[in-house]
Amino acid sequence: MELTLGLAGAAVALASASGLLGFAFERPAAQRIAAASMGTGAACAFAAAGRAFASGVPATMTFAGWLGGATLRLDGLSALFLLPVFAIGALASLYGVGYYPVAELRGKARRWQLFHGVAIAGMGLLLLADDALVFLVAWEAMALASFALVLVEDERAEAQRAAFVYLAATHVATLALFGLFALLARPSGSFSFASLAGELPGSPWLLALLGLGFGVKAGAMPLHFWLPDAHAAAPSHVSALLSGVVLKMGVYGLLRLSGLLETPASWGWVVLAAGATSALLGVVFALAQHDLKRLLAYHSVENIGIILMGVGLALLGRTYGEGALVALGLGGAIFHVLNHATFKSLLFFGAGAVQHATGSRQLDRLGGLARRMPVTALCFLVGAAAISGLPPLNGFASELLLYLGFGRALLGRSAIAFAGLAAAALALVGGLAAACFAKAFGVIFLGSPRGPAAAEAHEAKATMRLSMAILAAACALLGLFPSLIRGALRSAVLAWDRRPGAPPAAWAAPSAALGWLGVVGPLLLAAALLAWAIRRAAGRAPSPTVATWGCGYPAPTPRMQYTSSSFADLLLRALPWPIVRHERSELSAAPFPARGSFSSHAEDPVLDVGLAAAAHAFGAGARQLRRAQRPSLHANVLVLLLVLVSLLAWRLRW
Amino acid sequence: MIPVALALAHAALALLWPPLLLGLIGRVKARLAGRVGPPLVQPYRDLRKLLQKGSVYSRTTSWLFRAGPVVGLAAVLCALLILPVGGRPGPLSFPGDFVALVYLLGVARFFTVLAALDTGSSFEGMGAAREVTFSSLAEPGLFFCLLALGRMASGWSLSRMISLAPASPGAGPALVLVGVALLVIALAENARIPVDDPATHLELTMIHEVMVLDHGGPDLALISYGAALKLFVFLALIAGLALPPGLVDPGLRLVAFAALTAALAVAIGLVESLMARLRLVNVPQLLVGAAVLSGFGLILVLR
Numbered sequence: 027m028e029l030t031l032g033l034a035g036a037a038v039a040l041a042s043a044s045g046l047l048g049f050a051f052e053r054p055a056a057q058r059i060a061a062a063s064m065g066t067g068a069a070c071a072f073a074a075a076g077r078a079f080a081s082g083v084p085a086t087m088t089f090a091g092w093l094g095g096a097t098l099r100l101d102g103l104s105a106l107f108l109l110p111v112f113a114i115g116a117l118a119s120l121y122g123v124g125y126y127p128v129a130e131l132r133g134k135a136r137r138w139q140l141f142h143g144v145a146i147a148g149m150g151l152l153l154l155a156d157d158a159l160v161f162l163v164a165w166e167a168m169a170l171a172s173f174a175l176v177l178v179e180d181e182r183a184e185a186q187r188a189a190f191v192y193l194a195a196t197h198v199a200t201l202a203l204f205g206l207f208a209l210l211a212r213p214s215g216s217f218s219f220a221s222l223a224g225e226l227p228g229s230p231w232l233l234a235l236l237g238l239g240f241g242v243k244a245g246a247m248p249l250h251f252w253l254p255d256a257h258a259a260a261p262s263h264v265s266a267l268l269s270g271v272v273l274k275m276g277v278y279g280l281l282r283l284s285g286l287l288e289t290p291a292s293w294g295w296v297v298l299a300a301g302a303t304s305a306l307l308g309v310v311f312a313l314a315q316h317d318l319k320r321l322l323a324y325h326s327v328e329n330i331g332i333i334l335m336g337v338g339l340a341l342l343g344r345t346y347g348e349g350a351l352v353a354l355g356l357g358g359a360i361f362h363v364l365n366h367a368t369f370k371s372l373l374f375f376g377a378g379a380v381q382h383a384t385g386s387r388q389l390d391r392l393g394g395l396a397r398r399m400p401v402t403a404l405c406f407l408v409g410a411a412a413i414s415g416l417p418p419l420n421g422f423a424s425e426l427l428l429y430l431g432f433g434r435a436l437l438g439r440s441a442i443a444f445a446g447l448a449a450a451a452l453a454l455v456g457g458l459a460a461a462c463f464a465k466a467f468g469v470i471f472l473g474s475p476r477g478p479a480a481a482e483a484h485e486a487k488a489t490m491r492l493s494m495a496i497l498a499a500a501c502a503l504l505g506l507f508p509s510l511i512r513g514a515l516r517s518a519v520l521a522w523d524r525r526p527g528a529p530p531a532a533w534a535a536p537s538a539a540l541g542w543l544g545v546v547g548p549l550l551l552a553a554a555l556l557a558w559a560i561r562r563a564a565g566r567a568p569s570p571t572v573a574t575w576g577c578g579y580p581a582p583t584p585r586m587q588y589t590s591s592s593f594a595d596l597l598l599r600a601l602p603w604p605i606v607r608h609e610r611s612e613l614s615a616a617p618f619p620a621r622g623s624f625s626s627h628a629e630d631p632v633l634d635v636g637l638a639a640a641a642h643a644f645g646a647g648a649r650q651l652r653r654a655q656r657p658s659l660h661a662n663v664l665v666l667l668l669v670l671v672s673l674l675a676w677r678l679r680w
Numbered sequence: 681m682i683p684v685a686l687a688l689a690h691a692a693l694a695l696l697w698p699p700l701l702l703g704l705i706g707r708v709k710a711r712l713a714g715r716v717g718p719p720l721v722q723p724y725r726d727l728r729k730l731l732q733k734g735s736v737y738s739r740t741t742s743w744l745f746r747a748g749p750v751v752g753l754a755a756v757l758c759a760l761l762i763l764p765v766g767g768r769p770g771p772l773s774f775p776g777d778f779v780a781l782v783y784l785l786g787v788a789r790f791f792t793v794l795a796a797l798d799t800g801s802s803f804e805g806m807g808a809a810r811e812v813t814f815s816s817l818a819e820p821g822l823f824f825c826l827l828a829l830g831r832m833a834s835g836w837s838l839s840r841m842i843s844l845a846p847a848s849p850g851a852g853p854a855l856v857l858v859g860v861a862l863l864v865i866a867l868a869e870n871a872r873i874p875v876d877d878p879a880t881h882l883e884l885t886m887i888h889e890v891m892v893l894d895h896g897g898p899d900l901a902l903i904s905y906g907a908a909l910k911l912f913v914f915l916a917l918i919a920g921l922a923l924p925p926g927l928v929d930p931g932l933r934l935v936a937f938a939a940l941t942a943a944l945a946v947a948i949g950l951v952e953s954l955m956a957r958l959r960l961v962n963v964p965q966l967l968v969g970a971a972v973l974s975g976f977g978l979i980l981v982l983r
Binding site for chain 1: 731732733734735736737738739740741742743744746749750751753754755757758761772774775776777779780782783784786787789790793794797798799800801802803805806808809810812813815816817818819820822823824827830831834836883893894897898899901902960961964971975978982983
């Protein structure tokens with residue numbers, strides 16, 4: 027038991043050491059040693075998690091003198107979250123050796139190393155925390171380190187704005203969490219999680235604070251507003267960390283606290299509805315993007331939505347006493363946490379490789395990169411298929427558990443049966459995600475290059491290729507043989523509900539489904555081999571190579587290819603959702619048309635339309651107020667006096 | 681002996697019967713247009729001819745262009761393993777397999793679309809954009825249908841859903857709604873009139889056909905065979921629901937099932953002869969209509 031926590035502690039220490047080492051020495055060797063230290067930390071974390079899964083009893087340790095009795099604890103749920111944190115941390119370090127070489131970038135690379143290490147260590151500590159104070163300290167370490175990571179390239183205005191918005195958002199979240207824990211700790215007077223268990227404060231404020239605190243961090247719609255800018259502006263391995271891991275800490279917090287508290291039925295419905303909204307709107311906004319990293323960022327909103335749908339289902343299952351729903355919803359959600367960490371980090375790594383090679387994230391300037399970057403293209407394809415939920419990859423495995431959960435709900439009593447309708451929303455999200463990634467992959471990697479940068483692209487460096495290949499292999503392995511992760515998922519699902527006397531989740535249903543998936547994947551591969559054999563046997567006749575047939579048009583150019591905008595146009599027009607798109611078109615319809623231009627841009631409805639406008643209005647109001655204040659000193663003193671008197675009067679009435 | 685014969689008949693029906701349905705549709709259309717039409721076995725002859733030919737490849741294309749037809753066919757073959765045929769459960773049948781079936785068709789579509797984009801032709805990009813638009817809008821309707829069937833049958837393996845749903849008490853009205861919605865979705869997913877016109881000669885108006893414009897020879901054979909199998913998957917779902925419950929002899933059930941799929945093919949031929957293609961902007965309304973119908977069906981059984 028000490029060994030389990032000792033290994034986890036060693037992982038946290040190695041992550042911090044990696045950061046300090048990489049910051050202290052401006053040498054390529056130090057960067058490599060820092061990456062190795064992070065890798066060793068990941069090995070320790072995996073060992074600790076493995077021991078936690080195997081033992082079934084949580085490992086706990088209390089430090090009496092620290093923060094009024096700081097408690098660390100590692101159970102199945104936190105152990106499962108440790109896996110992506112340290113795996114992605116180590117792979118991002120490895121990727122950084124090629125993508126962010128200290129020999130070229132000097133101070134920037136050193137700062138990145140430091141805050142990368144701090145962020146990973148903070149998240150490790152967050153997962154180990156078993157009392158609110160340690161939790162908040164770790165939470166803040168993670169939040170501030172992520173802010174510094176977004177701002178690593180601090181000379182870019184885009185990064186400055188994104189980092190500021192992120193800082194504001196994350197502090198609103200922290201403030202909400204302070205309020206939440208203060209409310210929760212009031213009855214017992216203790217901040218330890220164990221003493222919170224089973225309390226039922228029953229205040230609607232609690233749900234609001236919990237939703238705000240963890241919803242902002244997780245990036246659930248409409249609290250996602252900080253996310254697209256931060257992910258797009260940060261360097262790609264930082265985006266991978268933010269999207270793959272940091273968002274998941276919001277999910278972890280939600281799971282941890284909802285496992286401790288009695289939850290009314292309304293919580294399940296709220297989380298389910300929030301999840302469905304995030305998933306649908308996230309994917310629709312992703313479709314409207316032309317910037318590869320913004321597109322991926324909106325897909326994070328979508329995937330967090332899918333995860334929240336599972337969490338909502340589990341909460342409903344607990345309220346209505348359906349153990350199978352808890353197991354399927356929670357199992358699917360937690361599995362999707364793991365899967366999203368693998369494929370989204372992979373896709374951001376791929377985006378980084380593309381940006382590195384071409385200097386552009388604009389989809390409509392790329393094209394034909396599959397020829398020049400074959401390894402990146404293949405890895406990105408695996409990630410794209412996985413995030414679209416296509417078999418035999420891992421995205422399908424976790425979504426299948428959720429579908430089964432919704433199916434099970436649909437057969438239940440009438441109240442809960444309506445939760446099953448969410449399956450149709452999930453289906454629509456799946457279809458739209460596949461459309462969006464067909465667009466992204468097709469426009470970036472297929473066809474002809476749309477510009478000189480894309481035509482002269484180069485393949486990513488060896489360490490970048492290696493970290494992408496590892497993640498792609500993980501996507502395939504988890505999809506083809508999901509039984510590999512069955513024990514870990516079971517342990518995490520069973521560790522969730524910590525209320526006294528809670529019934530255990532019925533694990534049989536997800537377990538069987540994971541077994542069947544292990545049959546579908548290999549069968550699909552076998553079918554592909556068969557079809558390939560038919561194709562090979564048939565194609566004996568000569569096969570000449572010519573230009574693409576232009577339907578008789580003699581002078582096609584690469585610019586006539588479908589772009590990301592034109593690909594998504596029909597779909598976006600068909601959807602009734604509120605996408606604010608600004609289109610500027612200068613096309614003449616004259617018989618001899620002059621040069622024309624067309625541009626379109628999709629704004630974020632919350633940040634650009636809502637919050638930015640509100641902030642401007644607030645600023646204007648404040649300016650008005652200041653003008654009113656300026657005229658004379660006497661008037662100001664009078665106002666002060668009046669306020670003072672009225673405050674005194676108010677006080678004296680009690 | 682008899683189980684082996686039935687299994688062989690099942691396999692033959694799933695693998696060899698589908699091109700005949702295409703021949704049947706063509707024949708019906710030709711007859712209604714006053715022509716004699718090609719023989720029923722013409723699709724088989726086309727496949728054999730294509731398999732013997734060489735392919736012409738574009739300089740723009742990469743390995744994905746060649747992988748597209750192979751993966752597309754493989755995914756549909758895998759879906760056939762899940763599909764119940766003539767009251768016999770699919771060889772691969774497990775709770776939740778209906779999701780796998782829909783997503784396998786999604787795999788086929790994803791790779792066909794990528795192969796189309798690989799040519800760099802704006803026509804194929806256009807077809808690909810239309811394909812993903814209409815298929816993703818068809819998805820909720822399809823799932824409403826399947827969810828309603830699962831609720832009626834109280835189980836989530838496709839074979840159970842198809843065989844038990846019609847027998848559940850009070851299923852009649854919901855079943856009609858689901859059947860109609862499935863037929864509309866089948867027309868949309870298989871690029872038939874009123875969504876797409878497989879016989880058109882103008883690239884600008886096509887969806888599926890324009891996506892595979894640059895494929896030829898064996899590649900086109902794999903695509904055409906895959907398309908026939910996909911049509912069969914959808915018709916088999918509807919035919920399975922319409923199979924008379926009183927018929928217990930497994931052999932007779934297979935025969936009745938084959939006849940029902942043929943009747944559905946004739947119905948598609950009739951629809952194609954009697955209707956015009958919808959304008960592209962109106963197709964989403966048709967698909968939303970199908971989703972609403974099947975959604976009503978689901979709510980009927982949820983009461």
